[in-house]
Amino acid sequence: MRSIKKLFSLLALTIIPIVGIKATNTPTEGEKSFNAGKVIMGHLADSYEWHIMTLPSGKHISIPLPVILYSRYTGIHIFMSSKFHHGHERYKNFEYVTVGKNKGSIVEYDSDGNLLDGKPYDFSIKKNVVGLFLGIFLTFFIHRKSLKIAESRRGMPPKGLLSATEPLVLFVRDDIARACISHRPDKFVPFLLSLFFMILITNLSGLIPIPPFGANVTGNLSVTLGLALFSFLIININANKQYWKHIYNTPGVPWFMKFPIPIMPLVELIGLILKPLVLAIRLFANILGGHIVTLAFFSLIFIFAQMSELAAGLVSPFSIVFVLFIWTLEILVAFIQAYVFTLLTAIFIGSAVAEHH
């Protein structure tokens, strides 16, 4: 009974934002109406600045991030992205393009104002890179702390942070590495552990909407492709003779599948590349999908607010309950995706190092 009362008071709280919506989102003349697709994509995309909020007056509050460019014509340039004033101004003949073909990238002009051929090489520390750095720092410090606790409490039950990390570490070692890799599994435990905790921590920090968390790191294909590249390298560097023989000269397949046109070797080679690629796409699509659904349920409030305040008031409690539900599901998905990525990598490593019987 008490929990039901609590739930209802929580629902009542969700009606409060409508007052704010009325103040900010009533479409006036000349103001563009709320575009859900654009808002969602803006939240998911990588950017040169970390946007925190937009004031009712239309002023943006954001943290500028460093831009590092290498131009073929003028060399290296390092400056803060605030110099661009959200794409309104040029700085040192560089311009951040917000519309058209080169949208979202930086182009260079010469001193007369003509567009130079070829974009400058962009090594900027963008939002996702900051998110990635944060993930690395958290992974490192959590495990350093756990290690210190473990060393000081030898032979005693775990305490503090260690009681959170120890079960996960043991799970990766016993249920992933040792269960899937038959030949010297402990050699691969450090790699699998880094993979698991890196994915888990960036997934979870992507779910916290307050800076410095909330960058859509694992929902970016470049990041997941980078992780999959390391899986690919570890699998193929450690692969034994048996594994390569199965690829180039698959035993038990009739000769005409291999000789004039090498169908089987081609299929096997495609599979070799496809396996890590699917790993990357699975993680990327799962995390991105979860973020899109969450933001779409949030956008419902603003879409209905454009019709009338009453509609927004009726929709917002449902919308927020749905968002909470999806968010809770996303915590589960964060764990499952970290598990699946690590498990499948371990299975592929296991099949690459397995001794033939």
Added chain:
Amino acid sequence: MVSLMVLLEATGFSLGQVSAAIGAGVVTIGAGLAISRIGVAAMEAIARQPEAAGDIRSGMIVSCALIEGVSFFALAVCFLILFV
């Protein structure tokens, strides 16, 4: 079907958009059917042999992940039709 297509063309949707939406729907049906079959099999297996629940669960997650991978590939194709 053809008249539906003509109607959609008239309302401003291109054939590509419509086919991407239909494709996404078909992919979802396929993946849903496949994963539900895994769920059924895993539930039955756990009911018959509750002590093997842990092994069955991890096997279930792996096979779900494999199906998910294929269906995400198909969804990526739909996305490419829409936006590229």
